[in-house]
Amino acid sequence: MASQATRAVGVDIGGTGIKAGLVDLEHGRLLSDRIKVATPAGAEPKDVLTAVTEVLQTLGVTGEAIPLGVAFPAIVKNGRTLSAANVSDEWIGFEAEKFFEDGLGRDIHFANDADVAGIAEVRYGAAKGQAGLTILTTLGTGIGSALLYNGVLVPNSELGHVQRANHARDAEAYAAYSAMEREQLSWEQWAERLQWYYSHIEFLFSPDLFVVGGGVSKHSDQFLHLLEINTPIVPAVHRNNAGIIGAAALSLS
Structure with missing residues (x-):
């Protein structure tokens, strides 16, 4: 039975790469190598499915015996993707969970990528046992977010898209790690942008803890x-593996 599983597979689909691994659900750690392939150009559904099939075949876990969770960079409600961040617009309003289940020939659990990273940190990482409101942010191509209140996920928060007053660009266009790379900012220059972002989120939500994830963590x-805020702010424990671990953990949902 899936509910009794001690291992599961997590797949983390991103705008640039698709990663997967076999996860120990008791300890929240990888039991296999992390398999990674490039996200197909354009990231259209059929091409992404082909790439996911490839990583599962490499892992040797194409059957139903091991639960499977999939993380994706979009708002996800009832298995449907309602947005498209750094992937094809075909995903907007798309029955993604059913598409993958039909294509893979098995049940899966499909969720937002930042939300599953939050699950990884609250079950096995920096937010474990944390009371009150934890806000996890993933700093990468964009800014993902997960709201966790007393360990319970409030899904699809999308705090990377808060707007800056009198500016056309939203938070992630201004302060994501990709902005630092694109504009060749120093750490200090980038931190000034993060200062605005975390101060603004702190003002809006009064969290008890910030956890910072993504590869840059x-x-x-x-x-x-370099950040001057009142809320404790710590790096994520699982970093780039958080999507894999969290997706695997949610596979039993």
Whole structure:
């Protein structure tokens, strides 16, 4: 039975890469190598399905025996993707969960990528046992977010799209890690943008903890100490594996 499973597979679909691994659900750690392929150009549904099939075949887990969770960069409600961040617009209003289930020939659990990263951190990482409101943000191509209140996920928060007063660009266009790379900002220059972002989110939500995820969190010593906010802010434990681990954890939902 899936509810008794001790292992599951997590697939994390991003705008640039698709990652997957076999996860120990008791300890929240990878039991396999992390398999990664490039996200197909244009990221249309049929091409993404082909890439996901490839990573599952590489892992040797194409059957129903092991539960499977899939993370995706979109608002996800009842298995339908309602937005498209750095992927094809075909995903907007798309029956994504059913599409993958039909294509893979098995049941899956489909969820927003930042939300599953939040699940990884609240069950196995930096937010475990944290009371009150934790806000996880993933700093990468965009800014993803997960709201966790006393360990319970409030899905699809999309705090990367808060607007800046009198500016055309939203928060993620201004302050995501991709903006730092694109504009060749120093850590200090980027931290000034993050200062605006976290101060604004702090004002709106009064959280008890910020957790910062995404691949750049491994360099947290370069920028977190530059931020002046009242809320404790810590790097994520699982970093780039959080999507895989959280998706696997949610596969039993």
